[in-house]
């Protein structure tokens with residue numbers, strides 16, 4: 344059986360370690376030390392490293408791990424990396440025979456322009472594009488690019504398990520409830536996450552089905568989100584120009600407004 348293990352790193356990152364029969368693959372190792380510790384404890388041999396985007400907290404350990412373990416590295420073709428790697432583009436298949444898994448590359452611009460996700464066998468490794476009840480900040484891309492990227496993820500099967508890379512869920516859920524106080528699934532998720540976090544457990548992975556029900560960034564077509572976004576953006580002087588009622592594309596305008604509102608939340 345393939346197993347996926349969360350390695351906590353830094354303040355709130357998760358480095359996802361996939362393993363089967365003594366072989367392992369790690370996604371976005373921002374730090375080599377906790378990965379090496381996990382490999383040692385679990386008696387695993389590192390076969391490959393997958394990179395979703397170029398931020399330091401996702402690649403800081405790549406060069407060291409690749410060298411120490413002679414591991415293959417896959418990283419987005421549209422970004423620049425100093426370590427040796429196979430550059431992957433939209434639709435590319437990443438073959439990981441050591442753990443019996445093939446993953447497909449999706450290019451998802453928004454958080455960064457070259458950002459990719461790896462999808463296959465009902466699993467999605469989405470880097471900083473999709474979080475539980477949230478989405479990544481727009482450091483390089485436009486709201487339209489990020490919305491399009493998120494809509495592609497939303498179209499994946501509901502049972503897809505989503506391995507997000509940050510523990511931002513509680514803060515995201517508070518923001519989501521400020522937009523949708525009457526969403527019962529959101530309230531239940533908030534209770535579930537509070538229990539998990541009390542026990543020191545990750546709130547992740549999530550699933551596409553759950554995110555469709557609770558994540559405001561996947562729910563910009565919902566009248567409740569649209570009216571809440573319009574009301575809040577209108578109240579904030581700096582955001583009045585992007586208030587959804589000023590724009591013809593309501594879904595994009597709503598997304599733009601709630602992304603800006605979340606930045607200040």
Ligand SMILES: [Zn+2]
Nearest residue numbers: 396398454471
């Ligand atoms: Zn990032």
